[in-house]
Amino acid sequence: MEPTPDREPGIPTDLLGLARLAGMSLRHLVGTVTRSAVHTATDIVDDVRSGEPMSQILDERVALFRRAALSALGLTSTATGVYGPVDTELDVEDLKAMGDAMITEGWDTAQQPRDLHPSFVPILHDLTPDEARILRFLAVAGPQPAIDIRTKAPFGIGSQRLADGINMIAAMAGCALPDRDHHYLGNLSRLGLVRFSTEPVADFRRYAFLEAQPPAQAAYKSVKMRAISSYRSIYLTVFGKQFCEACFVLGDYTGGGWASDDRGDIYLGKGPRFP
Template structure:
């Protein structure tokens, strides 16, 4: 049979669809979890008996993949990716897809190596200023932040006057440092940055934040006494991995904060700062 001649008596479209339909849901979902080349190869093997190879490569593979994914509730996007499952997918189908991913995941060729598959879409969700913040935190480590509240006995009835005051965006060289809360909120949403109630080791760094205009305005906004709560902002474990994979950090010093050597001279046997 020549490459230009389809299987006799069998419409090529129906043959391809029949063979795909003959696969179990587990096999279809398993194929979807594989890389693009791996997936295309398996689908080609399933329908090549009734379709010329050149036609499969040029026209059929993408159509078959989209049809299979559509049957599973996955909708192709215009950028070539796939949106989340449709709302009407039932619990049994969801469990089938999850089990299929685990089963197919035993194939070591499908496992990510140094670069996690989510790094690329995360990069697309970042602004340049957010990338600068990540790079800064990667080299400078945890940074101080303060919340300002009214002072009350045992904290009962205390009111928050300002929260998350920090200098990270300024120190990272952001073009719009006034949007730092937006940036840090998005980075936290992406799982790259964490907010902690634990302070940084050097308490002297908080005095600089308390002198900032936003902090002073909060102190003066009430007649009663206001106090600062010391907090910190730092990269999550996943954020550290992301920065190591996505940014060149070797020559970047974070404006000198990579080492933060103040040349302190200690006298006596008191505690040493790190």
């Protein structure tokens, strides 16, 4: 059976499906489009009185109501049935009106729990499977070491960067393409989930493992002068932690043993004890 002319293929017409697609509660969606529904019902009565065919009236009003629901969700439909942001040209006054309406509407804590941000659903759509593995690993393993390698210069003046961001996060997270780690981490930083810090991790011994990796050794040998390592760290932001707790099952995942990081080291002497 061919689809009716006013119904795009692949477009769900039930409000629950639309709400789930946009990560919005059903009650919130219904409240948003109620005014449109009232106007639609009034128009149907007027059309019936004017003698319009009932089948035509219902088809037209259902299409109008569906478009109102999509608009309330910030979505639109294409010929292929793919959803995307509504593409409209807004001026400054339109944006101010939208912002003021959002402020005055308030926050319904009963329908939007504080630990579920509305952007979690679109963020999931922006992730690759390997990026999801990295987030899950950082969520249980905590901050991870990274190194930049630079040429040594007095007071750092004139120092040249030879390599940056060398880390083992993608490999330790079990990524299918660990050599794409810089691309993955760059996207996660763009989404506000991961942060690059100039502060080192607590246990400095972890950097020796990075300095022995082939990319680091290649950087050291690429110059005749002496090269040094700058200790960095990569970790989840507060928003990133909230996202991982909401979107991934972390209970049975140990991150290859790094969830507890208990290596059973025995310290000798009176040196400092790392946590």
